[in-house]
Amino acid sequence: HKHGDKHQYSSTSLFGPALNIITEHSNTLSPIKVPVDENLIGMVLAEDVVARLPVPGYRASILDGYAVVASDGPGIYPVVGVSIANTSHLPADKLLPGQIARITTGGPVPPGATAVVMVEDTTLIRASADGLQEESVEIHVQVNDGANIREIGSDTSVGSIVARKGELLSAVGGEIGVLASVGVCVYRRPVIGVLSTGNEVIDHKNTLELKYGQIFDSNRPTLFSIAKATGFEVKDFGIVDDDPKELEKTLNTALTQVDVLVSTGGVSMGELDLFKPTLEKSLGATIHFGRVKMKPGKPTTFATLSGTSGAPEKLIFGLPGNPVSATVTFYLFVLPALRKLAGYENWNSPILPAELTDKLSLDPRPEYHRAVISFDHSKGKFMATSTGHQISSRMLSLRSCNALLKLPEKTDQCKELDKGSTVDAILIGQLS
Amino acid sequence: HKHGDKHQYSSTSLFGPALNIITEHSNTLSPIKVPVDENLIGMVLAEDVVARLPVPGYRASILDGYAVVASDGPGIYPVVGVSIANTSHLPADKLLPGQIARITTGGPVPPGATAVVMVEDTTLIRASADGLQEESVEIHVQVNDGANIREIGSDTSVGSIVARKGELLSAVGGEIGVLASVGVCVYRRPVIGVLSTGNEVIDHKNTLELKYGQIFDSNRPTLFSIAKATGFEVKDFGIVDDDPKELEKTLNTALTQVDVLVSTGGVSMGELDLFKPTLEKSLGATIHFGRVKMKPGKPTTFATLSGTSGAPEKLIFGLPGNPVSATVTFYLFVLPALRKLAGYENWNSPILPAELTDKLSLDPRPEYHRAVISFDHSKGKFMATSTGHQISSRMLSLRSCNALLKLPEKTDQCKELDKGSTVDAILIGQLS
Ligand SMILES: [Mg+2]
Ligand SMILES: [Mg+2]
Structure with missing residues (x-):
């Protein structure tokens, strides 16, 4: 413990510049071709998607009613056929002037028909003796050519762009359905590794009791869950003791398997805080900053390691061991990097x-x-209620939190914000 | 096709009453005991969770500095020990007045110490000849008893409630970490089944080409994705032909495996729209409504089937076959039921x-x-931009949509809403 060299492996940054350094090093990963299924959600298109088939693929009725020759106008007409949205009932014959055909929503419009009249604008005049066949129907209205018909390719013509490069594929958008018949090219999603450090840190899966000085590892399960919930693949590298050789070995192993490594603990200034020296001296990583002027999250560390043989640079985050600090800095620093x-x-x-x-x-x-x-x-307007004590070790205050309020630093002029003040809130959870 | 009996299996509802009928039938499922892992996210606690161990479990330092006897006050003191957040360096001896001990963030405060002074308020006076041991340090400030110490149980005392019945467990909240050491009791999440109907409907996994009158099934993959993305388990029951026996068989099979069944298509008024008669006549389900006065989504059908031997009632949704209508009605009707x-x-x-x-x-x-x-x-304020054509067959207009604007019905007085009008927007996707 050197009383005076607390900044040996770290430069201190302000929040904004720190985030800029991270995003400058977060280069979009290579495109990959993937099948279209629910795993696409949260992925970004790496190229435009072009329609291979027209939609609709045939002239389709918009509603239930009668296919007509529009120029016939109102009157009583014989019902010569049925067209249902069903391949067992396709219109075969051409509809002639003076004839009509029953049609259901989505059914193919018979050749010769020029419009569809909705059933509400008609009256059944005569049915077959068994009541099953319509024989003649009165049309009450004059419709225009094309009325209630979706022409071939009117939704999507062949060759038109149905989704653009850069578009984020969401569950809401129905893109899964639109793209369903073509494999698509998206950017590869980063793989994340999480690990905790400290031989006082205990996995709750291994014991229910703690010895004096031990604490349960809440960071790894929490960060694992956040990464999963935000749509990324996560690998768990466990808890690493405060041993330089073990830490080096785990970091080396993890960095061959992930794009982004997130460690918690080991970034304070004590002599057992080995994360920074191990990264720099043993792995040859570049530490871009080792402290940030912010609360919580002061010891947040960001480093990069060059990829071998053209592989992308690896991003390495050393987050504070305190659970609230780890969670907050994950949202503020790691998540933007993953998304980029x-x-x-x-x-x-x-x-x-x-x-x-x-x-x-x-x-x-x-x-x-x-x-x-x-x-x-x-x-x-939005109202913001603090979720309680902000002592950064008190995890419970995160309960049902959905935002981080950006509060300015205290000055002689301003030591607190009054009730009713408006602040910027970073939305990190769901509104309800 | 009976021209006049279009409402044989359906009563028409307004949107609000329709949603009320659904939520009245959506009874919270039974509690289950589950392990604490990332699968907890999106689940709701079925009972209060009580702390089994205190947090912290020992008197812990909030920062890097020196454990002191506060009443000693400023002065130069011998450094008699080290306490690091690490089980290999635990304070053994009691600190006596006139002594201080180095301590790092999270480290156990030695017995006898009453406060911690931060390192910034100290000066190293003398170190050992090799520079590795601190021998005496000057304390510059007077601190109060308890300063910078987290007492045992001060975050969470044993027996206190750490999370309440009814709480939604989110990724943001850090609950996973808080609950990590205890299994918890949550409400079982519903299992959903999805199926499409219509023998004109083709699975894109089976072919790349369509014959005359066929359409690709975009509904099943879309609804499957939405249900997954919103955190529910989904089972796929495929595409069912317009055949009463096949439909009955599939519905029967599905309803033994799921809590909520979501079908698309087959709910219009054509004679091959078998969904409602099959539900009612063959399965004995109760149809609560079969039409809703809304756009899109008019043919939306909701039915329930009593559970056997005390099992919960099954919910059955017949959504329109049109892809946009199916998606919109899933968000408006099915998702609230799943959440409830x-x-x-x-x-x-x-x-x-x-x-x-x-x-x-x-x-x-x-x-x-x-x-x-x-x-x-x-x-x-929020600005709302229409995502394009609202013809309900045009799926592409759903792209990057994150909200559904509630527009009133047209009246003689009001046929359109002007630019600048304010409307209610139902948030169904992410803000960005
Ligand atoms: Mg440590
Ligand atoms: Mg059908």
């Missing part, structure tokens, strides 16, 4: 203005303060 | 006011109009 690697055009989380429901004391460091925001319809 | 079954207290999607960037024509039916909403920081 995956090809997202908007890699940052959305920011919404929110009004404080209570006063908040400021910290000497800029703070990312956990809160619940929800829209107040009577006030017409 | 899973124990969510807020089962509806959030609603936000949004200003139209363009005028919108109104429909005779209340409309759920697909749009992209995003927050405009200069205007201080």
Whole structure:
């Protein structure tokens, strides 16, 4: 422990520049060809997708009614056929002027027909003796040519672009359905590794009791869950003791298997905080910053390791061991990097203005303060309520948090924000 | 085809009453005990979770510095020990007045110490000849008893409630970490089945080409993806031909395996629309409504089937075969039911006011109009842009849609909404 060399492996950064360094090193991964299924959700298209077939593929009725020759106009007509959205009932014969054919929604419009009249604008005049066949129907309205018909390719013509390079494929969008018949080219999603460090850190799967000085590892399961929930593949590299050789070995192994490695703990200034020296001296990684002026998250460390033989650079995050700090810095630093690697055009989380429901004391460091925001319809704005104690070791305050409030650093002029102040809220969870 | 009996199996409902019928039949499923891992995300606690161990489990330092006897005050003191957040360096001896011990963040505070002074408020006075041991250090400040110490159980005392019944477990909240050492009791998540109907409907996995009158099945992959992305387990029951026996058999099989069955197609008024008669006559299900006054989604059908021997009632949704209609009605009707079954207290999607960037024509039916909403920081409000053609067969208009705008039905007084009008937007996707 050298009392004076606390910055041996680290330069201190402000939050904005720190995030810029990370995103500058987060280069979109290579495109890959994948089948179209639910795994596409959250992936970004690496090339335009062009329609191979027209939609619809045949002239289709928009509604239930009668295919007609529009110029015939209102009157009583014989029903000469049926066209149902079903390949067992396809219209075979050409419809002649003076004839009509029953048709259901999505059914192929018979050749010769020029429009469809909705059933509500008709009256059944005569049916067969058994009541099963319509023989003649009165058409009450005059329709225009093309009425209620979707022409071939009118939704999507062959060769038209149905989805664009850079588009994020979401569950909402129905892209899965649109793209269903063609494999698509998307950017590869990064693979993430998580590990915890410290021989005081115990996996809850191994024991229910703690000895004096031990703590349960909540970071690994939490970060694993966040990465999964945000759509990325995660590998678990366990807990590493405070041993330089073991740490080096685990880091080396992990870095051959992942694009992004996220470690927690080992980044403070104690002599057993081996993460930075091991990265730099043993692995030859470049440490870009080792401290950030922020609360929580001060010891956040970011490093990169060059890829071998043209492989992309590996990103390495050393997050604080404190559970709340680890979670907050994952959302603020790691998630934007993962999204940018995956090809997202908007890699940052959305920011919404929110009004404080209570006063908040400021910290000497800029703070990312956990809160619940929800829209107040009577006030017409988002309201932000702190999720409790902000002592950074108190995990429970993260409960039902969905936002991080950006609070400025304390100054002589401003030591707290009043109730009713408006602040920027970074949305990291769901609105409800 | 009976021209006059279009409502044989269906009563028409307004949207609000229809949704109420559904949620009244969506009873929270039984609690189950599960291990704590990433699969917990999106589940709701079925009982309070009580702390089994205190957090912290020992008196821990909040920062790097020196453990002191606070009443000693400023001065130069001998360094008699080291306490690191690491089980290999535990403080053994009691700290006496006039002594100090080096301590790192998270390290156990030695017995006898009453406070921690941060390293920045100290100066190293003398080190050992090899420079590795601190021998004496000057303390510059007076601290209070308890300063910078987390007492045992101060975050969480044994027996205190760490998470409450009814709480939704999210990735954001860190609950996974908090709960890590105890199995928890959550409500079982519903299992969903999806199927498509119609012998004109072709699985894209089976062919790349379509014959006259055929269409690709985009609904099943889309709904499968949405259900997955929203965190539910889905089973795929394929495409069922328009054959009463086959439909009955598939419905019977599916309903033994799922809590909620979602079918698309077969709910219009044509004679091959077998869904409603099969449900009612062959399966003995109760059809609650078969039409809803809304656009899109008019033929949406909702039925229930009593469970056998105390099993919960099965919910059955017959959604329109049109891809956009199927997607929109899934979000509006099925998703709230799934959330309520899973124990969510807020089962509806959030609603936000949004200003139209363009005028919108109104429909005779209340409309759920697909749009992209995003927050405009200069205007201080959400802006809503239609995602294009609203002809309900045009799937592409769903692209990058994240909201459904609730538009009122057209009246003689109001045929369109002007640009700048504010409407309610149901948020169904991510803000960006
Ligand atoms: Mg450590
Ligand atoms: Mg059909």
